[in-house]
Amino acid sequence: MLFNSLNFALFIPVVFLLYWFVTNRNLTFQNILLLVASYFFYACWDYRFLFLLIFSIFLDFYTGHKIHSAKRQAGKKFWLWLSVGVNLGFLGVFKYYNFFAGSFTDLLSHFGFRASFTTLNIVLPVGISFYTFHGLSYVFDIYRKRITPCKSFVEYSVFVSFFPLLVAGPIERATHLLPQIQQKRIFDYDKAVDGLKQILWGLFKKIVIADNCAEFANMIFNNPAHYPGSTLVLGALFFTFQIYCDFSGYSDIALGVARLFGIELLRNFAYPYFSRDIAEFWRRWHISLSSWFKDYLYIPLGGSRGNTWSRIRNTFIIFLVSGLWHGANWTFLAWGALNAIYFIPLLLSKRNRTHIDVVAKDGRFISIKEFFQIIFTFGLTAFAWIFFRSESIGAALNYIRGIFSRSILTIPTGASLSGGSSNPVTIIALTVIFILMEWAGREQLFAIAKTGLKWPKPLRWTFYLTLVIAIFYFCGIQQQFVYFQF
Secondary structure, eight states: OOTTSHHHHHHHHHHHHHHHHTSTTOHHHHHHHHHHHHHHHHHHHHGGGHHHHHHHHHHHHHHHHHHHHOSSHHHHHHHHHHHHHHHHHHHIIIIIHHHHHHHHHHHHHHTTOOOOOOOOOOOOOTTHHHHHHHHHHHHHHHHTTSSOOOSOHHHHHHHHHOTTTTTTOOOOOHHHHHHHHHSOOOOOHHHHHHHHHHHHHHHIIIIIIIHHHHHHHHHHHHSGGGSOHHHHHHHHHHHHHHHHHHHHHHHHHHHHHHHHTTOOOOOOOSOGGGOSSHHHHHHHSSHHHHHHHIIIIIHHHTTTOSOHHHHHHHHHHHHHHHHHHHOSSHHHHHHHHHHHHHHHHHHHTTOTTSOOSOTTGGGOOOOHHHHHHHHHHHHHHHHHHHHHHSSSHHHHHHHHHHHTSGGGGSOOOGGGGTTOSSOHHHHHHHHHHHHHHHHHTTTSSSTTSSTTTTSOHHHHHHHHHHHHHHHHHSOOSOOOOGGGGO
16 A cells, blocks of 8 residues: 555545544554554555564564563573564565575685575565564663563554554654553644645655656666766666655655654654765665664664774674665665765764754855755765666666766757656756755755745645645656665
8 A cells, every 4th residue: 555545545534533533532442543554554565474564563572571571681682682583584584585695606606616595486575674673673772771661562563563654664763652652642733734734745755756757767777778978867866866755755754644643753854965965964864774773783883982993894884784774785785885985084084973953054045165065965875876776786887887978978858768758857847846845944844844834825725736736747657665675
């Protein structure tokens, strides 16, 4: 069930009405409703994997209690590593077995040995990387005595499987979400209206920008040899905006839907393409994952403490693991390594926390220096996305080789992108408008959070109606959310 589907548009009002008008007097009934709705939502993808989700929930709920009740440290470690081992074992089998088996076979053949490993013909359960990390953070926090185990299986189950965040995040923490599930929620009209606005903005980003950019990005990346270097640059830019608007659009919809039910989820994006260096970019891109790796991997490894070698090692580990989390392909590892290379000079020169506040804060004009810093950081990011999008390292290198050819000096034309249902010039114009709207709202939780609040009511509603019309007018081929594959 996609967020941008008719089924979801029917699903939400039904759950909303039952939640606020039928079960609103009893918190337990509300949570049971959310749990049933979440399981139904997940079962719509593939009901067989619902049992894997439920098993994962039960495992971490049970081991969390055993960690807490164990008298000796050895007992706590046993239950912790049982949870970690089983969770990562499932993730490894479903997501990484074929990749490692194939890579090991290739390595042996390189040295003249013949080996054959049986590959598994299995489907990757949607959202497995996200709900696995939900459960792991829970048991880690119990082990570190940051929280005590949740007494209610229903409440814990809602924490892991709450449908807005179940398949593509944000990756929540028990310290943030569980208290909201455990306390009575009261309908807040203003919060609900704000949620609807964020849903609208998320749909605009996904349908109008991401899906249309995807059409041309796919066309170019699937046949790079057919296009000049200038068009390949355009393809990289199309994908750069596709993946941002696709994933942040999903996050906006998730946060907005959760707000309809009186729940606040963690913010996942904070205008990353306005970053002035790569360190700022990673504080603003997929925030819940970056902070998860920081808290549960980077800091335990020693973080930025220790000697130069330790800091370089830890940085590479965190970015390589982040790349591998995204998918079982060498291209994701290359993408992670490239971002580590970008990041390390800032870390070693202690300039990785230079830019904390939003650029041009309080409405001041952006400086020339900041402008070129943003352009440079955006260029580095767009270049790295080429590896992320490509099917193989070889394909990525060929794509880059095609960019840095004489044909980069040519002007990309609409004729070279014929065959699509949309006009590339129109999509570029819409993307420029989108950038300007994001810039205008860069100090808000989402770009249109406060847009039009001081306008006359007819003008404000005209603005919202324009977004709705744009969504229906520019909707093309429905595209699955990119991060569903991770």
